[in-house]
Amino acid sequence: MAALFTGKVLMANRERDEVETERELGRTLENKVLLLYFGSGQCPRCQQFSPLLKDFFLRLTDEFYVERASQLVLVYVSRDETEEQQSAFLRSMPKRWLAIPFGDAFKRELELQFAVSEVPTVVVLKPNGEVIVGNAVEEIQRMGPACFRNWQEAAELVDRNFLLAEDFDDCTRRSITDPIRRLKYKLDKKTEAKNRERKEEGEESP
Numbered sequence: 135m136a137a138l139f140t141g142k143v144l145m146a147n148r149e150r151d152e153v154e155t156e157r158e159l160g161r162t163l164e165n166k167v168l169l170l171y172f173g174s175g176q177c178p179r180c181q182q183f184s185p186l187l188k189d190f191f192l193r194l195t196d197e198f199y200v201e202r203a204s205q206l207v208l209v210y211v212s213r214d215e216t217e218e219q220q221s222a223f224l225r226s227m228p229k230r231w232l233a234i235p236f237g238d239a240f241k242r243e244l245e246l247q248f249a250v251s252e253v254p255t256v257v258v259l260k261p262n263g264e265v266i267v268g269n270a271v272e273e274i275q276r277m278g279p280a281c282f283r284n285w286q287e288a289a290e291l292v293d294r295n296f297l298l299a300e301d302f303d304d305c306t307r308r309s310i311t312d313p314i315r316r317l318k319y320k321l322d323k324k325t326e327a328k329n330r331e332r333k334e335e336g337e338e339s340p
Contacts, residue, residue: 138263139163142240144209147224147231162232163261165292166205167285169270170257172250174213175223183254183271184227191228193279204282205291209234211241213253260289 139159171187173180187208194204210233214220217236224233234241244250248257248268256274258267266288267273273281 138259143235143238144232145235147210147227147229147233163207165261166207167266167282167289167291168259168261169206169208170211170244170248170255170259171208172211172213172245172255172257173253174215175219176214177253180254183275184223186275187254187256188227190274190279191231194282195228195230205286206282207232211244212236258285261291 144159144162173184175181175184191206191208193199194206197203208228208231210224210227210231212220212223212233214223214236220233220236224231234244248255248265250257254271256267256270257265258270260266266285270281
């Protein structure tokens with residue numbers, strides 16, 4: 135997938151960090167489904183769709199919803215009229231989104247390459263750059279996060295770990311400290327068991 139962005143620059147959302155070397159891009163995009171979101175903060179249809187896409191992305195990548203982030207990367211390809219408009223839109227979107235810098239001619243190349251004629255458009259790509267879905271807007275609206283499973287299978291990702299919190303009827307959402315607390319609980323139980331064994335051995339000895 136990094137081959138698509140060779141020699142190009144991607145911006146990390148709400149940061150001024152650039153992801154530009156082939157090594158960095160490879161690490162960021164390797165073995166992941168890539169979404170190219172062609173949109174604009176001023177487009178009425180995009181204004182309706184963008185909150186759905188934000189929720190879709192968070193439910194697949196945010197630890198509040200999933201135990202482990204899904205293998206998903208999103209790059210925003212804007213049709214905003216000014217850099218300020220693009221920045222304002224991105225500030226309301228997930229931090230993990232990447233974006234092509236405002237005014238970069240590469241945006242037009244991507245529009246032509248993937249035959250994008252309207253916004254919003256979400257192009258879904260395999261890690262090798264092959265198209266899975268030419269425009270997934272309707273699919274995301276209709277199926278929500280469940281459609282990622284289809285893309286994951288189509289992309290033949292190495293790790294198929296996919297876990298929505300909704301899959302557990304009685305599972306409470308876990309905090310970031312939960313693994314530590316569970317480990318402590320296990321250690322406490324082991325200590326109790328050892329103490330009990332020592333006590334029993336002491337009672338048995340004359």
